[in-house]
Amino acid sequence: MTLNAKSDRAPGGDVRLSGISKTYGSFTAVHPLDLTIPEGSFFALLGASGCGKTTTLRMIAGLEDPSTGTVFLGERDVTDLPPYKRPVNTVFQSYALFPHLDIFENVAFGLRRRGVKSVKKQVGEMLELVQLGDKAKHKPHQLSGGQQQRVAVARALINHPQVLLLDEPLGALDLKLRRQMQLELKRIQTEVGITFVHVTHDQEEAMTMADTVAVMNGGRVEQLGAPADLYENPRTTFVANFLGTSNLIEAEVVESAKDVTVTAGGGRLRLPAERCSAPATTGGKLLVGIRPEKISLTHRDDEASIADGRNKVRGRVVDSSFIGVSTQYVVDGPAGSGLQVYEQNIERDTRLVPGAEVVLHWNPAHTFGLDAAQAIDAGVETVEDAS
Numbered sequence: 001m002t003l004n005a006k007s008d009r010a011p012g013g014d015v016r017l018s019g020i021s022k023t024y025g026s027f028t029a030v031h032p033l034d035l036t037i038p039e040g041s042f043f044a045l046l047g048a049s050g051c052g053k054t055t056t057l058r059m060i061a062g063l064e065d066p067s068t069g070t071v072f073l074g075e076r077d078v079t080d081l082p083p084y085k086r087p088v089n090t091v092f093q094s095y096a097l098f099p100h101l102d103i104f105e106n107v108a109f110g111l112r113r114r115g116v117k118s119v120k121k122q123v124g125e126m127l128e129l130v131q132l133g134d135k136a137k138h139k140p141h142q143l144s145g146g147q148q149q150r151v152a153v154a155r156a157l158i159n160h161p162q163v164l165l166l167d168e169p170l171g172a173l174d175l176k177l178r179r180q181m182q183l184e185l186k187r188i189q190t191e192v193g194i195t196f197v198h199v200t201h202d203q204e205e206a207m208t209m210a211d212t213v214a215v216m217n218g219g220r221v222e223q224l225g226a227p228a229d230l231y232e233n234p235r236t237t238f239v240a241n242f243l244g245t246s247n248l249i250e251a252e253v254v255e256s257a258k259d260v261t262v263t264a265g266g267g268r269l270r271l272p273a274e275r276c277s278a279p280a281t282t283g284g285k286l287l288v289g290i291r292p293e294k295i296s297l298t299h300r301d302d303e304a305s306i307a308d309g310r311n312k313v314r315g316r317v318v319d320s321s322f323i324g325v326s327t328q329y330v331v332d333g334p335a336g337s338g339l340q341v342y343e344q345n346i347e348r349d350t351r352l353v354p355g356a357e358v359v360l361h362w363n364p365a366h367t368f369g370l371d372a373a374q375a376i377d378a379g380v381e382t383v384e385d386a387s
Contacts, residue, residue, distance in 0.1 A: 014039040015060055015163055015197065020069030022055050029055045031219045032068060037163075037212075039074075042189050042196045044206035047216035048242070048381070053199045054167060056216070060197065061165050062086050073162055089156035090165040093172055095148045097140040103127070103151055104136040110159040126154040129188060146177045150184065157192060164189075166198040170205060182208045203243050207231065215239050217379070231291075235277040237370055240289050241379035247295075247339045248376050249288045249313075256280040260369060262288055265335030269311045271367035278371035285372035292340040294366040297329060299349060300357035310361040315339060317356045327352075331360060 015037040022030040030052040037043045045053040058064040060071060062083035071079045078086050089110075097106050107126050108119045116122075127133045130150035132143075140148055149169060156164055169185070170178045186209045189196045200206050206213050207227035215222045215230065215238070223230055223239045234240035237248060251262035251269065259270045260280040269288055273280060280286060290311075298306055306312065315333025327348065329341040341360060352358065 014074065015043075015195065016072035017056070017060070018070045018072065020056075020059055020066040020071060022052075022059060022064060023067045028219055030059075033221065035214065035221065035224075037195060037197060039195055040193050041211045042186065042198065042209055044198045044200060044210035044213045045216055046200055046203065046206040046213050046242075048201055051216040052219040053201075053216045057090075057165055057167055057197060057199045060163070061088055061090050063090075087162035088165055089159055089161040090167060091149075091152050091156050091169050093168040093170075095140075095152045097148060097151055097155075099140055102137050102139055103132065103143070106140065106151055107154045107158055109155060114159075122158055126158045129157070129191060130154045130184075144177070145173050146181050146184075149173070149181060153185070153188060157188075157194075161194065163195045163197060166196060168199055168201070170200075170202075178202075178205070179208075185209060207243070215242065217242075233275065233277075233368060234289070234370070236378070237287065237374040237376060238379035240368075240370065241377065242381070245292050245340055246289045247292060247336070248370070249290075249336050249339075250372065250376070251286050251288045253280050253282050253284050253286055256282055259364065260286070262286055262369075264288060265313060265333060267313060267335065269313075269367065270364040271311075271369050272365060275367065276369035278369065280369060287370040287372050287374070287376060289368045289370060290362055290366060292328070292342040293326075295341045295360050295362045297331075297341050297343055297349075297352055298359045298361060299351045300359060301351075303359050306359060306361050309364070311364050311367060313339070313360045315358055315360060317352060317354050317358055319354060320352065331358060333360075 017033055017035040019032045019034060021032045045056055047053045055064060059066050062081060070077055073087060104123055108123045111119045111122060127136055130153060132147060132150055135143060170181050173181060182205055198209065210227060213227050213230055214224045217238050223235050230239060231243050240246040240248065249264045251264035253260060253262050255261040258273055260273050260276055262269050271288060278286065313333055313335045315331040317329055318332050319330040321328045326342045326344050331339045331341060339360060
């Protein structure tokens, strides 16, 4: 497709935000932010409601004026340009399709507004890209939510934007359709090759689709990186808790070398020094983190079978939930209460029921260490947050 050609975009092609911020009276929605979004990448701004992600997107689009700083698209300073003069298009959660126009004319709208006479070939290519070539004569109400979303993407892409902005684009879809559309949007972005900047509060959505994720909290970027790196190596308790689930255990450092040794709940745990995002000073405090799926659960009667060298924590099962592919356990013990363990249902031990005395054990290499001065529950979603 011609959209993939470099000549269609300004030199550089990336988004650069230099010291941009946004304040409303005494409230700071976005603190001064420096951010570079590489050309041709799928980039996600991820965070809970009110974190500043949508405000940041709107400043890129020109829908909000930054209080300070500069917005560059490629080498071009667009800070003072109105939205319609910026080489960006935005796809919103509401789709905003014209109900009285068929799908062909919805997609053709931008071209016709620019005075393009011959639109048939370009519209046809766009409908094929989003796999809706057979729906050209349908009206929006005749399509499913996912199909309408793909029409909105096609309508935005046909204008050959340098950057496509997506503001919670899948928020109105049910779970199954949302997962299908995650794969669809990633496929479309790979085919057209332009920069996608995607705002979402959904961790799975960001990790499924994006090459790079910026986790935002309180108007600041907490951590930036590839999804796997953010998940495996969180640098703050907010990132550890917001991206999936983490067990965070309060511990005291007793030895610091290539491996750090800590005491927690009367036992000793080890973790690699390079996986500590805070200084591991002997006598100092650390929050030791381990993801639930990295932990194995063994009945206390079989403790002797656990291989030497593994981190071990004793406890008692207080809850278990069978969810098909895995069983999720909640364990209380001297090292902490509410520790979570996800075990695949391959060979289930029927003794692992509430009340059972167990040993949680895992490879020390899977452990990470965080600054104990942080709030241990930062980033944990509550029922109120989710609703």
